[in-house]
Amino acid sequence: MTKADIINEIVDRTGIARCDAAAAVEAFMEVVKDNMVKNNENVYLRGFGSFIVKKRAEKTGRNISKNTTIIIPEHNIPAFKPAKSFLQMMKGEEVTAQD
Template identity: 70%
Template sequence: MTKADIVSEISKSTGIDKQTVLASVESFMEIVKGSLAKNENVYLRGFGSFIVKKRAQKTARNISKNTTIIIPEHNIPSFKPAKTFLNEVK
């Protein structure tokens, strides 16, 4: 399912025009990205949580040059579904 499909489904079920729904969906995504960029988690009760995970520093190998490189610690976004969400999908 793409963003366009989601916008169409919401538009059909609510009767709101697609441009308004698209603006709302894009605004939601921007707010989530902005919060995660500030290391703030986003909790949606009954759906799940968008969280920031910290990856520790590690040593890796560049096979083509046969050298080791150090990958610094960094944050990555992650999604953790709620229990009701998991039960519905199962």
Template identity: 65%
Template structure:
């Protein structure tokens, strides 16, 4: 399902025009991204959590050149579904 499909589905269910729904969906996504960039987690009860995971520094190998490189510590975004959401998908 794409963002356009989500906008169409919400528009059909609510009767709100697609441009308003698109602005709302994009606003939601931008707010979640901004919160994660600031290091804040986003919790949506009954749906899940958008969290920032911290990855430690590690050593990796470049097999073709037979060298080792160090990957610095970094943060990555992650989604953890709620128990209600997970049980419905199962």
């Protein structure tokens, strides 16, 4: 599913204008990216999952073309952790009310 497909699905389900749906999707993605990149904060969406910032430790790597050792510095990467109820739905299990 692409971003255009998501926008079309929102338009079909809600009946709002396509340009408004596109603006909402773009704004959502910008808010998530800004919080993760600029503020180094996780974004939690109850019942869906969490967009989290993971810290990768410094490590030693190899440049195989030059046969040299390089140091890969510590850095952050984005990750997604699905909610428990979302995982249960994916597995075909019944979702309980407390999740």
